[in-house]
Amino acid sequence: MKNSDLKLNANTLIYNITLIIFMLMTIYKYQYGCICLQRFNVILCTLCVIISYVLSKVAHLDEIRHENTLNINSMQGLDYGSAMAYSYYYGYLRIILPSTGSLNKGLVEKLENIEDNHNIKISVHKLFILIPSSSYIPPDLKEASYQWMEGAMNSEEEERNRAGIKRRTYHNTVYKIYPNGQKLKTIPLYIMVEGATPLLTFHEVQKHAHNETDIYKKYGKEIILKFYEKLKELISNDTECADLCELIYYNDYDNGTKVNVAKVILSRLSQIQKMNSENFNNN
Template sequence: MDAFGDYIDINVHIMFTIYIADIIQRFFKTIVEYFKYKNHNSPENRLWTILGRAYCYNVPSRVLFFFIIVISIYRARFPPLHYLAYMPILWLYHCVNVPHSTLDYATFIRANHGLDSASSMAANYFHGYLKLTLPAYTNNPGIRERIYMYEQRHDVKFALNRLIILVPSQLFIKSKFESPYLEKAEPLPKVYLNRAGVNRPYQNDVYRFTKPINNRFYYMALEGATPILTFFETINFQPTSTKEILQMKREILLKFFKYLKKLVGDWPETEQETELIFYDDYKPNGEKQDIGEMLFNHFKSILLSKESSNSNNTFSTRASQHIESIHD
């Protein structure tokens, strides 16, 4: 038991020394921040703001430090002075960033803090476009109303009364979707919204399936996610491309899709107004994916399933009515 107790004491002393080294290192970062990056912090309470950021520990770190203090007071005591001689090794360890790997970038992107580029792209797309154009406002009809008016005026039927937004795995989106399964139709009516002092027109394209589903040619309000095309251009333009962003492009893409889906789904005015579809540009056999064929098969399955369900419900209702009439 004495050996185990000594082992605990040594580990507590080591951890205490690590925390002391960390506190000193954070103080050094505070000095650098205050003098080198002074203008990055607003003048009001600049020093306290920097100190608050420098000495902001997460909850597990604070809990661990609390237990180390308690054990030090009641058992291990504070570390002998010769332990402090090892602090420069810890500073060197952190200065050269030994623990870092590209997995840290992936972990950072996946975290829910809103500081990564994927979250920013999704939030800008949502607040600057989808949240403005999808819902109905006093002077402008929403996407559902515009689709309904389009159906009435042209005597057609949409596969889905929402805006369909495509997110491709390879990021690139053509200005026009080309496929034997699709043909471009007349767009939905424009809506005009005042944004930052400019009365901007917004318009959604419409495509028609060239092949019927249950003897009907369905239409769609369809477009690609424009921030993803911008992202594609960013990573393929030398002045804005970096090794890190190329390594993390799929992480950024997936975070964009998941976060945008969450934003759209959490906002009552948009949750039923759009359909996000993530798809692979290539099939499992390596063949290039035909967007029109992919969409046709996707909606054919949905529409046939819906019609089958409606038929079953109708049959069940008639059967129930028949049974009731027999009992009567």
């Protein structure tokens, strides 16, 4: 039951009890006269106050009334979700996605090289990033796909000098997806996909007893949603990255049952292919 419903029901109950007591007082007024009424008034009023107080405590009305709801949107970017999004965007995506000319290859060129070197066709030339609402991402996406997926190959490594680290390397993984999980009867689809690593860090933080752990657990879903919204905004506003990345925000548990992430990805692929087909026909 929602807090607002609980408060309404308790207030209604208190009102009804008070009304009944008032009616009893009125009856006694005419039956026993003013003297009895004065004595009875004290008893009934005291009883009314006691009942109202007990009911308010049982219903936690005091706590509900003074509960402070965290409004992440009013924090103007100071929230954890937005901070993770900025860090992930500038510290990773802006490095691996766009091309820098002759110095570094962009995502599209890396995908084309994989296709040429392995004689395969990658379904969509984008990096798919998984953003599960629980924040947990397994080391191998095969674990989250009921064996529908398996790692196929990695992209070529890219080296960058970052924050004093010389020749730091970056690479991504291409996965096979077997529709319906039938490896022997279907041709696999190839897609470059990975989880958003800041979410895994956020998940690991919540496993330890820090001062902030409880508040992170309480508002975990709101923080993750804000991460997704801010990251989507950053990518959409960047012409060099907007067409190279696909964010998939999803609930990874359905009534306690782990969702097959391969189905989630296939559903998004179907949407993209349908949209591309419609755009092609319109042109």
